[in-house]
Amino acid sequence: MLSQQYQENIDTLLKKIQEAEAIVVGGAAGMTEAARLSSYKTDENFLKYFGKFADKYGIKNIFEGFYYPFSSSEERWAFLSTDIKFIYEAEAGRPYLDLVQLLQGKDYFIVTTNQDSQFSKVFPEEKVSPIQGDMRYFQCGSRCHDQVYFNKEQVENMYANIEGTRIPTELIPLCPKCGHEMEPWVRSYVFLEGTSYRNELTKYNEYLLKNKDKKVLFLELGVGTMTPMFIKEPFWNMTYSFPDAYYITINPKDAIVPQELSEKGLAIKKDIAMVLHDALKEKLKRDADIG
Numbered sequence: 001m002l003s004q005q006y007q008e009n010i011d012t013l014l015k016k017i018q019e020a021e022a023i024v025v026g027g028a029a030g031m032t033e034a035a036r037l038s039s040y041k042t043d044e045n046f047l048k049y050f051g052k053f054a055d056k057y058g059i060k061n062i063f064e065g066f067y068y069p070f071s072s073s074e075e076r077w078a079f080l081s082t083d084i085k086f087i088y089e090a091e092a093g094r095p096y097l098d099l100v101q102l103l104q105g106k107d108y109f110i111v112t113t114n115q116d117s118q119f120s121k122v123f124p125e126e127k128v129s130p131i132q133g134d135m136r137y138f139q140c141g142s143r144c145h146d147q148v149y150f151n152k153e154q155v156e157n158m159y160a161n162i163e164g165t166r167i168p169t170e171l172i173p174l175c176p177k178c179g180h181e182m183e184p185w186v187r188s189y190v191f192l193e194g195t196s197y198r199n200e201l202t203k204y205n206e207y208l209l210k211n212k213d214k215k216v217l218f219l220e221l222g223v224g225t226m227t228p229m230f231i232k233e234p235f236w237n238m239t240y241s242f243p244d245a246y247y248i249t250i251n252p253k254d255a256i257v258p259q260e261l262s263e264k265g266l267a268i269k270k271d272i273a274m275v276l277h278d279a280l281k282e283k284l285k286r287d288a289d290i291g
Helices: 005-019 029-033 045-057 061-066 073-089 094-102 118-122 152-160 195-211 232-243 270-289
Strands: 021-025 108-112 126-128 133-140 183-186 216-222 245-250 265-268
Touching: 005 216, 005 245, 005 265, 005 270, 021 195, 021 232, 029 094, 029 216, 029 270, 045 061, 061 073, 073 133, 073 152, 094 118, 094 152, 094 270, 108 195, 118 126, 126 195, 216 232, 216 270, 245 270
Parallel strands: 021 108, 021 216, 108 126, 216 245, 245 265
Antiparallel strands: 133 183
């Protein structure tokens, strides 16, 4: 039996989705956590894919491994290729599949700081802007030219040839222009903010401009407080300034509605996977009753 407050939150979520003429979804690390694909835990996935790195280097999770100071490029790329292989192989998490059904038939767009391609596995690429990059692409580490490269074939080759915790030197990915070592195309001190990055921002901004005077729902999923400038704060500002906008944040830890949005916002401080699943069950029940 759902509590009255929780049921009211589910009702409001469904009502706002139904009423919205445009829905802007902002997804961050909390969605990955809700899908049980954590970058921050020593869980079953981590031990399955990265156990040998944990044993040799004491690495406790994927995030720590990404920034670990490996003593050689061969070791670093063994870890990175394992990380990206995991991203390619991971099935779409249940929260993403539930969200697809909740948004069925609606006009929507998704902006995400996640780099694990989970949104792109279930939503059309043209409706998703990964504004902090995407691990499925490489860039030149020296940013000598403006291009990113789809890396699946290279990653498969590196992963297949890992010996212990190293890849052969000849498999280290190098820039085809300058010969410098490549880097994953994700936010870092060498992140390439070139054409691909600007295209993602353009897609997002064009959607916002096209819909700013409509009934817009800003649906924030799993956005924390570490980097609020990418999704959270823009969502607040646009909800405040767009004439007919509403803001819903779902997050077990960081669901906050500013006082200025008290009449235009709702914070659901619960597990994201649970909320989306319960909302979908309620939607399907209501649809069946109507049918």
